[in-house]
Amino acid sequence: MNVNVNANKTALLVMDVQEGIVSRIAGSGYLPRLVGAVEAARTAGIPVLHIVVGFRSGHPEVSDRNASFSALPAGAFTPEDPNAAIHPDIAARTDEIVITKKRVSAFAGSDLEMVLRARGITHLVLSGVATSGVVLSTLRQAADLDYRLTVLADGCADSDEEVHRVLTEKVFPRQAEVTTVEEWARKAG
Template identity: 75%
Template sequence: MTGTALLVMDIQVGIVSRIDEPDYLPRLARAVEAARAAGVPVVYVVLGFRPGHPEISARNKSFGALRPGAFTPEDPGAAVHPDLAPREGDTVVTKKRISAFAGSDLDLVLRGSGIEHLVLTGIATSGVVLSTVRQAADLDYRLTVLSDGCADADPEVHRVLTGKVFPRQAEVTTGEEWLTTLK
């Protein structure tokens, strides 16, 4: 699948712990393994800050409320969840805001690799996935969202986004349906 990459966004210990969906990680792991087997690059996008959070303004409602040391190199909660840990050949991109593109070199990495089609997964549907769909569409990427590869603390918000909002800018499918396109 030349030109396609699977984005695995914010699957970090401190974020996964907020989702109460026991089948989520195994389902996402199947998509990651299938992508690797098909030669589709897997790009992990993680939230990360320097010690002392100099990147965060007190005016930022989302990040200004983080506890000191959160999502810094010393924070165990900043690690990618061990059930989905990156492997050799995977790319890890660190972002500084909600969108995968904000404060990161993701666009450079993707364009440098000839990627034009993004398959999006992550936590939260109403956070990183929504912001990344919007920005990636504005950057002219072709988009697919794996509805069951995304999770949100609010199931109704997840339903509305994947059923009504994302289809305006992306193909929305399930992980199992996407896997059939890899064969």
């Protein structure tokens, strides 16, 4: 399949690649690979959508029943938090959309689905941190919403390499094409 054929119906989602999240991922090869995916998408005319987790000051969106987000320190992932910024290596261009979500899935508490529908996007290419968090949750919800899915296995990262491997090799292939950044970029070009 040639990615370019449906470039106008495809979008690359770069999810949770924020300063305070990327810093938890070991290995120096992740960001350069992701930069390659972003550059390939831009060159092919494929929209790049940056998905970030973000809250208002004081975290009024976070329930004390939410184990993950209620454990965040005060001020984390608010407009005042420098760790909430998209990593500068893949920073959004002025013509690229940044979508703020309030939970793990890119769809939860965001206007992602509205943006995708408005642009006629039917194929999502998923990348981001963490494979067991935003990528897994977004993939499941996107599959239920009937999006065609591709996962860039090495464009995703997780602090647990074994969990990453199991998801990309055994779980994700049931609902998505799983490929590498290099292979996808070759097809996109």
